[in-house]
Amino acid sequence: MDISNNSNISGAFASGLQGVQRGSEQITQASNDIANLNSEPAQGNSAGVNLTDSVVNLKTGALGVEASAKVLDVANDTLGTLLDTFA
Template sequence: MNIQSAFSAGLQGYQRAADGVTEASVNISRQNLNQVANRSDSAPEVNPDQFVDASQQPVTDSLIQLKLDELHAQANANSIRTADEVLGTLIDIRV
């Protein structure tokens, strides 16, 4: 097993999960802004046309995606931790 590839795979997976968390968070924010703009006529500075792109899906879809990305991040963090432990064990054996 190549320790470097385990680290690389874990880091890449963690980065993808972090990007997914960011995207889901932005979608939730946009959906909330759209809901506020649609409910309230007293908020003239909010333009709902700005936030049309990803807000067509229900907020529950974004919350589910947020949770999935959290779990992916945890799994990749565990693989990075395991690769670190294996590397530490190999160094201890060789010294």
């Protein structure tokens, strides 16, 4: 096996981590929007926050984190298999 697979595994780890971070940010934003529904709209945001959109964003973020965690799990298993095979 070629050592270039190392960069593919590194890319999988990076992609998984980035997905977890993005999903976490989306969850945080949606949670803040839901928590602040009854407060005054922020300056420049006269439209306010839509509860339905915020709940959908919350669930989408959670699913994104879950999918990215699975990517990290597979990359970890692959790295373990490679180490067991070639070490």
